[in-house]
Amino acid sequence: MERGLLFHLRGTLLLSLALLTSCNKHKGQSAFDQLDVVAEKVMVGNSELISCDLTRLKDTVEIPLSFLVEDLRMVKLDNRDEALVGNSFTTVTDKHILVRNNRQNPYKLFNIQGEFLTTIGTYGQGPYEYLNVYYDWLDEETGQIFILPWQSNQLLRFDLQGNPLETVPLKYSAPKGKFFVHNKESTVSVFLLPFHNIPVVAWTQDFNGNMIDSIPSGHLAVPLEFGNEIYSNRNMHHFDCFLFTFYEQRPDSLYHYNMIENRLDPKFTLDFKGKPWKIHWYEELPRHFIGTLTVEKKLSEYAIVTEYPAKFIVDKETLKGGFYKLHNDFLGGIPINWPSFHNGYYVWNVDPGELTEHLTQHMDKSKTLTENDRKKLTDLLGSIDENDNNYLFYGKLRQN
Structure with a gap:
């Protein structure tokens, strides 16, 4: 355990020094x-x-991660057998790290230094057990964790010691859902x-399941197809919602669920301007929208694969934007191909073998690596x- 804490401090210092000497945010x-x-x-x-005009997205810009996050910290998660995790979805808060269940491995809760605290719930089908989970919420103010299988x-509910609390019955069963506590x-x-x-x-209810208000599905209703998804990244203080339809071609928006006035406020959309529809999705950051x-490549009448993902970004204030590559x-x-931005943080939860492979390949292939960076990676x-x-890299998103 002592080795893990020392490694954490060493790693945090290593990356923080790079931040202090970096001007890449300005670049x-x-x-x-x-x-x-x-x-x-x-x-x-x-x-x-x-509303972003697809036909105006032409240039591609190289964006350093420091343009989007304040710093980057590294934590080596506790090495005890009961603390082992996979490359699962990870939530970072001011004081905690919550790693979602992976296959038959239940939730694991760590403090922000990477020390294992407890397992949350149990894999199974009994009371306070779950098989697969779609969303979760860690509330440090009240010391509670909410889980939606x-x-x-x-909603399953636990305290930060892993003890089960009274569940929250939902007014409607959620095939897939996001929630805001x-x-x-x-x-x-x-x-x-x-x-x-x-x-x-969408709806709002109390913890006893009593309805307060609701929004009819209306034109947002979708066929019974589990290829559709719901996104909510919670990088701001509001409830952002995006409904992703895999097969159905229709206009869409990223919404804010306005609970006070009980409506969905559209905040961002992509105007295809008559161009062929493409599978797409959006996320919200404090200063930008990204998508x-x-x-698509058709393999047969019933099989389609997607390739060549193109990422775009739009500044909320200047409305400037384009395609981008993140490093x-x-x-x-x-290079960062699939960044995870959630709960106000950039998060990368990575297996040590995979991390070694990423670092080694980059050092072998990069033609622009400075001697200082090469020493740091070595x-x-x-x-x-x-x-x-696993190793966890995380950084708080810039607010301005």
Whole structure:
């Protein structure tokens, strides 16, 4: 255990020093300033919507991670057998790290230094057990963890010591759903996959299951198809919601669920301007909207694969944007193909073997790696043990 804490401190210092000497945030801003205006603000009802013109997304900009996050910290998770995790979805808060269940491995809770605290719930089908989970919420203020299993009619609830608390019955069963907890009011808001047999797309209720308000599914209703998804990254203080339809081609928006006035406020959309529809989705960051477009390849009448993902970004204030490539300038410019932004943080939970492979390949292939960065990566490589638990890299998103 002592070795793990010492490694954490060493790793944090190593990466923080790189931040102090980095000016890549300004380089990122300079590159971003060269982009064209690609969007406009329009009023839809009482909501200001940013509409991005797909035909204006032309240039590709290289963005350093430091342009989006304040710093980058490294934590080696506790090595005890009961603490071992996979490359699972990870939530970082001010004081905790929560790693979602992976296959038959239940949730694991760590403090922010990577020390294992407890297991949350149990894999199974009994009381306070779960098989697969779709969403979770860690509330440090009240010391509670809420878990929504797939196709569930309740939220499981635990304290930070892993003790089960009274469950929250849901007014409607959620095939797939995201939720937002208001602990001061003891209420929860839910945005779900609105199958045609479910009359609402969102609602707010108390912890006893009593309905407070709801929004009919209406035009947002989708066929009974589990290829559709729901996204909510919770990088701001509001409940952001995006309904992803895999097969159905229709206009869409990223919404804010306005619980006070009981409506979905559209905040961002992509205007295809008559161009062929592509599978796509959006996310919200504090200063930007980002999205992904895919090019589909038809294998047969019933089989389609996606390839060549193209990522785009739009500044909320200047409305400038374009396609982008992201690299981790804290780690010598390693490319980031699928960044995870959630709960106000950039998060990368990685197996030691995979991390070694990423570092080694980058050092072999990069033609722009400085001697300082090469030494930093070499030192990091030398400290990695393949028998270690996962390594976690995280950084708080810039707010301005």
